[in-house]
Amino acid sequence: MRRNTIIYTVLILLFIILYGCSSDPEAPVIGRFKDSTYVPDAGETFFYSEILQHSIVHLSTNVGGHCSFLKLGWNKGLKFETLLLDFDFDSLVNYIGKTVSKVTLKFPVRMYPGNFDLKIGLYELNGPFSEDDSLLSGTAPTWADTQIPDSLGFVSERILRAGSLEFSIASDIVQNAIDGTGDLWENGIAVHLEEEPDSMGFYEINSADTLADLEGGPIALIVEFEDDTTNAFFGVKRDYSLVSYDNDDLALLGGVATRIYFEFNLEGISDSATVNNAELVLNVDGSGGLGASAGEQELLGATLDFYYYLYSPDVADALDPSFREGTGVDEGVFYPEVTGELRFPLKRYTEDILDGSRINYGLVLQSDLEETRFQKALFYSGDVDSLMPRIEIIYSMPADFDGEK
Amino acid sequence: MKRYIRVILFLYITVSFSAAAKGQSIFSLNYIGEHRFRGGARSTALGLSALAVPDSNMAITMNMATLSALSRMTLSVTERLHMGYVAYRDEESHQNRFSFPSAVVAAPLMEGLVFSIGYRTRFEGRADFSLPGELIGKPGYSSASPPIEEYELDSSLYSVPFGLSWRINDKISIGGEFQFERGSIRDGVTIVFDNYDYGVSYSERKRIFSGTSWAFSFLARPHPRFFIAGVVDGQVDYSVNEYIKQSRSEFNSSDSWGFTLPASYSIGVAAGLSERWWFTSAFWQRNAPDAAGFSVFEGALGTERLFAIGLERRINKESNSRLSRIPLRIGYYEDIWHMEIPSGEPVKSRFFTVGSGFGIPGGEGALDYAFEFGKIGSTENNGIEETVLRFSVSMGISEAWKRRIIEKH
Structure with missing residues (x-):
C-alpha cells in the first residue's frame, strides 16, 4: 500500500509540475543576446x-462586340452617339415583281431614361463594319452626308423616346432594290445622335445578340406590299454601338x-x-x-x-x-x-x-x-x-x- | 519491477514529448548551449561534488567507475525542472522548462564487472521567441503590416555511452566508456505578418554534429573513510554538416567542418567525518574549445571550471528514528562557463543545493531528489542574470540478474 502511495504521489506531482508550469516569452529579455551573441539575425x-x-x-481587331443591348446617350463619361446596323436582305429576292407600299424601321427601345428625348438621324454607311472588331468613334466606317428620307421623300425629324418605335423610310429605296435598279444599304446604316442629350442616361435597344425570348426582337425593316397582306421582315444581322470617351482618362472599358x-x-x-x-x-x-x-x-x-x-x-x-x-x-x-x-x-x-x-x-x-x-x-x-x-x-x-x- | 519500468517509461515519454520540454537556462541559446554535468539527483544535491561517492542504487552517477558496486541490473532515469526568473534592464521573464531526461541501464556481467549503456545530454538549448521587425521604406500613407521576426532554437548535443566498470579489489575500481557523440543545433528564423495574406519568409540553419570519444575514470579508497576519484572525458572531434535552407530553395547551401570539444578532467574526494557524515568535493575543468562555426565567440571562449563541495548525512538503518532514516544532502557549486558575455566576462553559475531520497519499498531501487537555488550570470558583468530554482528527481530500479525459473505443472 505504501509503495503504491509513493509511486502515485510522485506521478501526480510530476504531472502537476509538467502541465502546470508555463513560461513567459523569452522576448524582450532575449534582447541582451540578440544584440550581441545570438547569431541568427532575421533579414531586413x-x-x-x-x-x-x-x-x-x-x-481594334479580333475582339468582338456582342452586347445584348444597343445604346444611345451619354452617361459616366461614355458617349454612345452612333449605332451601326446591317440588315439581312437575303430574302429580298422572294419579293421580285411586287410593289412596295410602305417601309418602316422598327426600333424596339427596351429601356429609357424617362426624362428626355433624343433626336436621331439615319444614314447609309459608306463602308462595312464587323461585329468581331472592337470599334470606337473615329475608327468606325463613315456614313453618308444626308439622311435616309422618310416616306414622303423628306428628311424628317426622328425622335427617340420610350416604347417600341417605328420610323418611316422612303419606299422607293426598297422598291429599287427589288427591281434591281439600286442597292439597298450594302454596308448597312448608321443611327446617329443629331444633338447633344439634355441629360445623362442611355436609351437601350434590343440588339441582334439579344436573347430570342426577350420582348420586342431586334431592330428590323418592315416592308408592306400593295398586292399582299403579308409583310416582309428584314432583321438586323449585325449591329454595333459606337462609343467614345475622354482619352485623358485612365479608364478600362468592356464592350470594346x-x-x-x-x-x-x-x-x-x-x-x-x-x-x-x-x-x-x-x-x-x-x-x-x-x-x-x-x-x-x-x-x-x-x-x-x-x-x-x-x-x-x-x-x-x-x-x-x-x-x-x-x-x-x-x-x-x-x-x-x-x-x-x-x-x-x-x-x-x-x-x-x-x-x-x-x-x-x-x-x-x-x-x-x-x-x-x-x-x-x-x-x-x-x-x-x-x-x-x-x-x-x-x-x-x-x-x-x-x-x- | 515491471511496474517501475512502466512508470519510468511513462515519465520518460511524457516528458520527452511534452511541449514544455525545452532547454535550460536562457543563456543556453548561445554557442552550443548549456553544459549539463553528468550525474543524478544525489550528485546534484551534493552540489555536483559526488565524483568520489559510490552508489549502489543508481546507474546515473558522476563517475562510471562507481557502477562496479552495482550487484543488480539497474535502470535509472533523471529528470530536471528548471524555473528561472530573468532580469534584463527593465524587462523580466519567468522561464519554466523541463530538460530531456537522461537514462542509464547497467547490468552486472559478473561480480565487480558491470556493463552500462545510456543516454545523456551534454549541451542543450532551446528557445522560441519573436521580436517586432521594421518595414523599411514604408510610406506614411501605407497601412502595410510590419513584420514579426520569429526565432526558434533547438539544440542538443548528446552522448550514447557504452561503459564497463570493474572493481579490481576492495580499494580501487576503474571504468571506461566509448561514447557515440551526436546532436544538432537548429536555428529557424521566420518572418511573419499580422496580415495573413502576406507570405512568410523562412530561413533555417541546421548543424548536425557527429563523433566518438573515450572516457576513463577511477575510484580509489585508500582509507575506509576516504575516497578519491578522477575522470578523464576525452576530446570529441565532431564533424559538423551544416545545411542552410531558405524560402527560395535556389539559395539553399551546405557546408561541413570540424569542431573540437577538448577533453575534460575532474578529480574529487569523499571523506567520512563520521560513520554517517561525509564531506565531498570535486573540481572539473575543460580548456577553451575553439570557436569554429561560432565566429561571434571568437576570443570570447574560456576554460570551463567547476568547484563543488557537499555534505551528506547518510541514513542509519538501525535507528528507530524516522529522521535518521532519511538522508540529508547539501552542497554548493560554482561553474564558470566557456562563454564570455561580453568578451572577458565569463558567465558564472552559483548554486546552493539541498536534497534527499528514499528507498523504494521492497529494496528494488531508490528515488532521489534535489533542489538547486542560485543565479546564472550577473547584471553587473554580463548585462543579464537569471535567478533559478531547479528540481531534479532520479529514479532507480533494480532487479537481480538471474535466469528466469519457469514452473512446470
Missing part, C-alpha cells in the same frame, strides 16, 4: 513601391477592348529577396464607373460587378498580336461605381520575375466581359503618390547566419 524587410507607367491600349497596360522595372529589389506580398494598387473613381446599364440590370439580372482579368502579355509591343494574350495573373470582380482602393495580388508573378522564370513584359488589365457588356472603370492617375497606380511589394532578405554583429 522592405517596402517597395513603384509608380507605374501606364497607357491605354485599344485593340480598351485595356490598360502597366509597365514597371522592379529595379532596386535584390535578386535574393523573398516576396512576402506584392500587389497592383489602383484607386477607383466611382463617379466615372459603370458596372451595368439599367437595361442589363433589370432585364438581364446583371450585377454592378466589374469582371476583370489581369495578365502578363507575351510581348511588350502593344501592336503585336501576341500582346492580347499572355499568362493570367489574377481575375475577379470589383465595384467600379464605388470609389476606393483596389489591390490585385501579384505575389507569385513578382516571384517569377525576380527568380528569372518569367520575363517582365508588364501587366495588362482588361474587362473579362469586353465582348458582351459595356463596362467602365475609371482610375485616378493624378500626382498624389497614394492615389497613383503603383506596384507595392513587401519583401525580406534571407536570415544572416554569419554572425557578423
Whole structure:
C-alpha cells in the first residue's frame, strides 16, 4: 500500500509540475543576446513601391462586340452617339415583281431614361463594319452626308423616346432594290445622335445578340406590299454601338477592348529577396464607373460587378498580336461605381520575375466581359503618390547566419 | 519491477514529448548551449561534488567507475525542472522548462564487472521567441503590416555511452566508456505578418554534429573513510554538416567542418567525518574549445571550471528514528562557463543545493531528489542574470540478474 502511495504521489506531482508550469516569452529579455551573441539575425524587410507607367491600349481587331443591348446617350463619361446596323436582305429576292407600299424601321427601345428625348438621324454607311472588331468613334466606317428620307421623300425629324418605335423610310429605296435598279444599304446604316442629350442616361435597344425570348426582337425593316397582306421582315444581322470617351482618362472599358497596360522595372529589389506580398494598387473613381446599364440590370439580372482579368502579355509591343494574350495573373470582380482602393495580388508573378522564370513584359488589365457588356472603370492617375497606380511589394532578405554583429 | 519500468517509461515519454520540454537556462541559446554535468539527483544535491561517492542504487552517477558496486541490473532515469526568473534592464521573464531526461541501464556481467549503456545530454538549448521587425521604406500613407521576426532554437548535443566498470579489489575500481557523440543545433528564423495574406519568409540553419570519444575514470579508497576519484572525458572531434535552407530553395547551401570539444578532467574526494557524515568535493575543468562555426565567440571562449563541495548525512538503518532514516544532502557549486558575455566576462553559475531520497519499498531501487537555488550570470558583468530554482528527481530500479525459473505443472 505504501509503495503504491509513493509511486502515485510522485506521478501526480510530476504531472502537476509538467502541465502546470508555463513560461513567459523569452522576448524582450532575449534582447541582451540578440544584440550581441545570438547569431541568427532575421533579414531586413522592405517596402517597395513603384509608380507605374501606364497607357491605354485599344485593340481594334479580333475582339468582338456582342452586347445584348444597343445604346444611345451619354452617361459616366461614355458617349454612345452612333449605332451601326446591317440588315439581312437575303430574302429580298422572294419579293421580285411586287410593289412596295410602305417601309418602316422598327426600333424596339427596351429601356429609357424617362426624362428626355433624343433626336436621331439615319444614314447609309459608306463602308462595312464587323461585329468581331472592337470599334470606337473615329475608327468606325463613315456614313453618308444626308439622311435616309422618310416616306414622303423628306428628311424628317426622328425622335427617340420610350416604347417600341417605328420610323418611316422612303419606299422607293426598297422598291429599287427589288427591281434591281439600286442597292439597298450594302454596308448597312448608321443611327446617329443629331444633338447633344439634355441629360445623362442611355436609351437601350434590343440588339441582334439579344436573347430570342426577350420582348420586342431586334431592330428590323418592315416592308408592306400593295398586292399582299403579308409583310416582309428584314432583321438586323449585325449591329454595333459606337462609343467614345475622354482619352485623358485612365479608364478600362468592356464592350470594346480598351485595356490598360502597366509597365514597371522592379529595379532596386535584390535578386535574393523573398516576396512576402506584392500587389497592383489602383484607386477607383466611382463617379466615372459603370458596372451595368439599367437595361442589363433589370432585364438581364446583371450585377454592378466589374469582371476583370489581369495578365502578363507575351510581348511588350502593344501592336503585336501576341500582346492580347499572355499568362493570367489574377481575375475577379470589383465595384467600379464605388470609389476606393483596389489591390490585385501579384505575389507569385513578382516571384517569377525576380527568380528569372518569367520575363517582365508588364501587366495588362482588361474587362473579362469586353465582348458582351459595356463596362467602365475609371482610375485616378493624378500626382498624389497614394492615389497613383503603383506596384507595392513587401519583401525580406534571407536570415544572416554569419554572425557578423 | 515491471511496474517501475512502466512508470519510468511513462515519465520518460511524457516528458520527452511534452511541449514544455525545452532547454535550460536562457543563456543556453548561445554557442552550443548549456553544459549539463553528468550525474543524478544525489550528485546534484551534493552540489555536483559526488565524483568520489559510490552508489549502489543508481546507474546515473558522476563517475562510471562507481557502477562496479552495482550487484543488480539497474535502470535509472533523471529528470530536471528548471524555473528561472530573468532580469534584463527593465524587462523580466519567468522561464519554466523541463530538460530531456537522461537514462542509464547497467547490468552486472559478473561480480565487480558491470556493463552500462545510456543516454545523456551534454549541451542543450532551446528557445522560441519573436521580436517586432521594421518595414523599411514604408510610406506614411501605407497601412502595410510590419513584420514579426520569429526565432526558434533547438539544440542538443548528446552522448550514447557504452561503459564497463570493474572493481579490481576492495580499494580501487576503474571504468571506461566509448561514447557515440551526436546532436544538432537548429536555428529557424521566420518572418511573419499580422496580415495573413502576406507570405512568410523562412530561413533555417541546421548543424548536425557527429563523433566518438573515450572516457576513463577511477575510484580509489585508500582509507575506509576516504575516497578519491578522477575522470578523464576525452576530446570529441565532431564533424559538423551544416545545411542552410531558405524560402527560395535556389539559395539553399551546405557546408561541413570540424569542431573540437577538448577533453575534460575532474578529480574529487569523499571523506567520512563520521560513520554517517561525509564531506565531498570535486573540481572539473575543460580548456577553451575553439570557436569554429561560432565566429561571434571568437576570443570570447574560456576554460570551463567547476568547484563543488557537499555534505551528506547518510541514513542509519538501525535507528528507530524516522529522521535518521532519511538522508540529508547539501552542497554548493560554482561553474564558470566557456562563454564570455561580453568578451572577458565569463558567465558564472552559483548554486546552493539541498536534497534527499528514499528507498523504494521492497529494496528494488531508490528515488532521489534535489533542489538547486542560485543565479546564472550577473547584471553587473554580463548585462543579464537569471535567478533559478531547479528540481531534479532520479529514479532507480533494480532487479537481480538471474535466469528466469519457469514452473512446470
